[in-house]
Amino acid sequence: MSTSEIDASVQAELNRLRESIDNIDAAVVHMLAERFKATQQVGRLKADHQLPPADPARETRQITRLRQLAQSANLDPAFAEKLLTFIIAEVIRHHERIAEEAGNGTATTGQV
Numbered sequence: 001m002s003t004s005e006i007d008a009s010v011q012a013e014l015n016r017l018r019e020s021i022d023n024i025d026a027a028v029v030h031m032l033a034e035r036f037k038a039t040q041q042v043g044r045l046k047a048d049h050q051l052p053p054a055d056p057a058r059e060t061r062q063i064t065r066l067r068q069l070a071q072s073a074n075l076d077p078a079f080a081e082k083l084l085t086f087i088i089a090e091v092i093r094h095h096e097r098i099a100e101e102a103g104n105g106t107a108t109t110g111q112v
């Protein structure tokens with residue numbers, strides 16, 4: 001069935017839902033941009049004070065909290081954890097780059 005064959009009321013419902021999805025996607029982009037603005041500042045703070053880019057204990061707390069939030073929001077906790085882990089991995093890459101540019105590339109966990 002081509003798009004032109006879809007019943008007008010179905011098409012209207014699809015358009016309405018897609019508008020909502022587009023708004024949510026825009027909000028996600030803006031929220032992520034704000035999060036990365038904050039983490040860039042954390043990266044500079046850490047580089048300035050020779051702190052390691054990653055903080056595994058903090059990540060464990062974040063994952064526990066996000067999984068609980070996901071559960072109460074009827075979102076798959078495994079998906080929430082995967083998403084957070086993906087975002088944090090990117091943040092750690094940014095932190096490492098900032099540390100390198102500051103001339104103090106450090107080990108990811110700070111462990112020796």
Ligand SMILES: O=C(O)C(=O)C[C@]1(C(=O)O)C=C[C@@H](O)C=C1
Nearest residue numbers: 039042054055056058059088091
């Ligand atoms: O809280 C920090 O120390 C951060 O660097 C931020 C952040 C995050 O993106 O939430 C990133 C890396 C750390 O391993 C933990 C958390």
